[in-house]
Amino acid sequence: MPRILSRLRASSLLLGAALAIFQLSAVAELSIEITGAGANRIPVAIADFGGDAGLSRALTSVVRGDLERSGLFRLIDTGSVAMNESTPPVFSDWKNRGADAISAGSLGRSADGRQEARFRLYDINKQIPLAGAAFVTSAPMLRAAGHRIADVIYEKLIGEPGVFATRIAYVVRSGAARYELFVADADGQNEQVALRSREPIISPVWSPDGARIAYVSFENKKPVVYVHSLASGQRNVVANFKGSNSAPAWSPDGRRLAVVLSKDGGSQIFMVNADGSGVQRVSYGSGINTEPAFSPDGESLYFTSDRGGSPQIYRSSLGGGDAQRVTFEGSYNVTPRISPDGKSLAFITRRDGAFRLAVMDLASRQVQVLTDSHKDESPSFAPNGRMILIATELGGRGVLSAVSIDGRIKQRLTISAGDVREPAWGPYIK
Structure with missing residues (x-):
């Protein structure tokens, strides 16, 4: 029985540098495999950054890797051409190479002794600069600077914000009783442990400011909802009532969470303040009501x-009124997640005996199944809405997969030793 179904039934029974305080674990490093690409990839050249050879090469690698993994760019070979941001490129040469844009930069010392990464992006056809920026950072944080540079390039060429500088959370199970909640860069690197336990950890979800993660831990031999500060490592119990406490979801303002409690019998949705106070029931009726997700405006719950x-997805206004059914195709549709712009609904649907990721256009009610796998679960949108991160199975082992909202671009994220589940894509860090 897929875990998403068993969890649904069980519920009725029951920033930057601050991350350095976590313990590193190379065992859980994610590797990413690209299995698809966009229909019209933009040809772009990323010249090697000038400066210290080792550090500059590493910085260039991060920028190139980010853009290539997105599936939206075709990288043009720059060979051994030396460039920096202060000297415009020979536009005709790069046009002959097939590039539409080129980035050049350098890495040097800032006035305070730290590293300064500078770059400029040029439009080859119009022969004009498109963007430029400088990021002052330390050597250990060069990867973060590379992600920021890739985000600038992505936004200028695609027209929407990039997500390379965001983070993801996921749970790894290794051995019979070892569970670890990890936080990593969006590319799966720089992974760090937020929590270790001998009991299951499920349902991690990021606060809107990216400073906290709410999750469910079974360390007290029952499901309890915690809020965990990433900077301090401090944890607060948000819901530990009689029976099951599960499925936390943050309100868009970060002040409250929706949680599922069975304290009154059955599984119902409640609101609770982020400090655990102010518990208020918001769902009624018979049967199981679970897996809440806020609309982006905070006025409704899916x-x-x-x-x-049979399990279906509903929408209810927090201002009152009856819940409205949203999904009608098929007899099993669960785990609603709303895109950041509020226009699309991602969920897990059962088709031909398999549990697959689907997305609904909420205006037209058209549904598209995005995957051909068998045990998808836990969808999570990237903050720009372009990709959806899910857990699935490959060879009987849990892996993560990212799929573009149109189904064209697919990535697979695996860990060499361990079963990886429960993904959550973090917000933009301001």
Whole structure:
């Protein structure tokens, strides 16, 4: 039985440098395999950064890797051409090489002794600079500077914010009883442990400011909802009532969470302040009501309910009124997640006996199944809405997969030793 189904039934029974305080674990490093690409990739050249050979090469590698993994760019070979941001390129040469844009930069020392990464992006056809920036950082944080540079290039060429500088969270199970909650860069690198436990950890979800993660831990031999500060490592219990406490979801303002409690019998959705106070029930009726997700404006909740006889997705206004059914195709649709712009609904649907990721256009109600796998679960949107991160299975082992909202671009994120589940894509860090 897929875990998403068993979890639904069980619920009725039951910033930057601050991350250095976590313990590193190379065992859980994610590796990414690209299995698809966009229909029209933009040809772009990323020249080697000038400066210290080793550090500059590493910085260049991060920028190139980010753009290539997105599936939206075709990297033009720059060979051994030396360039920096202060000297415009020979536009005709790069046009002959097939590039539409080129980035050049350098890495040097700032006035305070730290590293300064500078770059400029040029439009080859118009022969004009498109963007430029400088990031002052330390050597250990060069990867973060590379992600920021890639985000600038992405936004200028694609027209929407990039997500390379964001982070993801996920849970790794290794051995019979070892669970670890990890936080990593969006490319799976720089992974760090937020929590270790001998009992399951499930349902991590980021606060809107990226400073905290709420999750469910079974360390007290029952599901309890915690809020965990990434900077300090401090944890606070948000929901530890009689029975099951599960499925936390942050409100867009970060002040409250929706949680699923069985303290009154059955599984119902409650609101609770981030400090655990102010518990208020918001769902009623018979059957299971679980897996809440806020709309981007914070005025509605999408959730899973079997009130109609089979698990389906419903929407309810927090201002009152009856819940409205959203999904109608098929007899099993669960785990609603709303895109950041509020226009699309990602969820898990059962088709031909397999559990797959689907996305609905909320205006037209058209549904597209994005995967051909068998045990997808836990969808999570990237903050720009372009990709959806999910957990799935490959060879009987849990892996992560990222799929573009149109289904064209696919990535697979695996760990050499361990079963990886429960992904959550973090927000933009301001």
